[in-house]
Amino acid sequence: MNQRVFNFSPGPATLPLPVLQEVQQNLLALPGAGASILEISHRSKTFEQIIAQAEANIRQLLNLPDEYHVLFLQGGASLQFSQVPMTFLRGSGRSADYMVTGSWAKRALAEAQREGGVRVIWDGKENNYSRVPKKGEYDVNPDAVYVHFTSNETIQGIQFPAEPETGDVPLVCDASSDFLSRPIDVKRYGLIYAGAQKNVGPAGVTIVIIRNDLLERVPDGLPTMLDYRVHAENHSLYNTPPVFAIYVVMLVTRWLLESIGGLEQMHAINQQKAQMLYDAIDRSEGFYRGHAQPDSRSLMNVTWRLPTEELEAQFVKEAKEAGLHELKGHRSVGGIRASIYNAMPIEGVRTLVEFMEDFRRRHA
Numbered sequence: 001m002n003q004r005v006f007n008f009s010p011g012p013a014t015l016p017l018p019v020l021q022e023v024q025q026n027l028l029a030l031p032g033a034g035a036s037i038l039e040i041s042h043r044s045k046t047f048e049q050i051i052a053q054a055e056a057n058i059r060q061l062l063n064l065p066d067e068y069h070v071l072f073l074q075g076g077a078s079l080q081f082s083q084v085p086m087t088f089l090r091g092s093g094r095s096a097d098y099m100v101t102g103s104w105a106k107r108a109l110a111e112a113q114r115e116g117g118v119r120v121i122w123d124g125k126e127n128n129y130s131r132v133p134k135k136g137e138y139d140v141n142p143d144a145v146y147v148h149f150t151s152n153e154t155i156q157g158i159q160f161p162a163e164p165e166t167g168d169v170p171l172v173c174d175a176s177s178d179f180l181s182r183p184i185d186v187k188r189y190g191l192i193y194a195g196a197q198k199n200v201g202p203a204g205v206t207i208v209i210i211r212n213d214l215l216e217r218v219p220d221g222l223p224t225m226l227d228y229r230v231h232a233e234n235h236s237l238y239n240t241p242p243v244f245a246i247y248v249v250m251l252v253t254r255w256l257l258e259s260i261g262g263l264e265q266m267h268a269i270n271q272q273k274a275q276m277l278y279d280a281i282d283r284s285e286g287f288y289r290g291h292a293q294p295d296s297r298s299l300m301n302v303t304w305r306l307p308t309e310e311l312e313a314q315f316v317k318e319a320k321e322a323g324l325h326e327l328k329g330h331r332s333v334g335g336i337r338a339s340i341y342n343a344m345p346i347e348g349v350r351t352l353v354e355f356m357e358d359f360r361r362r363h364a
């Protein structure tokens with residue numbers, strides 16, 4: 001274990017150590033099954049229990065009412081960019097409202113535009129995607145089929161502090177990079193989707209939470225694999241699901257419940273970690289310049305610049321030598337990005353803050 005570095009990767013991202021240890025311990029034979037999770041049928045009793053437990057954990061963590069279904073799908077959040085508008089927008093004769101807060105929202109918007117009428121009700125372009133909209137800065141069309149927003153922009157490092165106000169229009173959320181990082185007002189949502197590989201597991205599974213009234217609106221004639229109803233009716237076992245990824249999601253959500261104590265506790269820890277980094281930025285006298293405006297600062301992805309690109313490259317290089325990996329910002333925005341999802345220990349953030357202070361003393 002002494003070879004493990006602090007891994008600030010944006011995704012796939014660091015996982016809780018006890019989860020990895022359990023995976024390792026049981027990789028050759030799951031207790032009672034006599035075979036590996038990689039080798040058993042998705043129709044076996046063992047796996048049925050695993051997927052049911054994963055769903056139960058998510059339900060408990062989010063306090064999910066019965067009218068919501070939990071689906072384990074493939075194709076990433078990127079397929080949801082298409083599947084959502086294919087299902088609800090195409091042929092509806094109505095339009096959908098999109099909030100464009102950064103790189104991922106732009107991708108979602110582009111796919112929706114292929115399917116039907118879309119209104120952009122907010123675009124953060126003029127402030128370089130450094131903040132999310134406040135109440136009153138956007139007008140929801142009361143006749144929109146849904147309002148789409150990206151709760152956390154992984155690349156820019158901005159996050160909605162709370163759900164946008166949409167009246168009776170169903171809220172659709174790309175929660176890929178902050179799913180299960182804090183409590184949410186779940187009844188406000190019609191549909192939530194999240195690729196697992198940022199905060200809740202390995203790559204390969206996408207969690208979709210969908211409310212009954214939206215499920216009932218799924219039109220006939222979609223490809224079977226793109227029909228949410230098929231997956232809901234078959235409890236995500238219509239075809240072979242990503243068995244291993246779902247197994248790890250089950251372990252991560254159990255860790256959240258049993259070791260952390262739930263989403264309120266997780267949120268408090270995430271706030272503490274993010275605050276440590278933003279404090280280091282704020283007291284650096286302009287040496288570190290945060291990208292996000294203070295009221296939109298992400299608790300998951302902290303982004304900042306240094307005085308020059310040369311210093312940024314030097315920072316990333318020296319950090320890596322100090323055991324702090326994957327701190328380079330996304331190629332589209334540059335700078336530094338520290339992804340500090342649920343599984344990043346406070347110790348990792350503390351070590352990064354110490355490194356930041358030391359680096360500044362030497363280079364400011």
Ligand SMILES: *Cc1c(COP(=O)(O)O)cnc(C)c1O
Pocket residue numbers: 011075076077078079104150152153154174175176177195196198
């Ligand atoms: C990573 C990410 C995606 C893309 O996820 P894939 O699973 O690679 O398709 C979409 N939205 C957000 C907010 C992300 O962070």
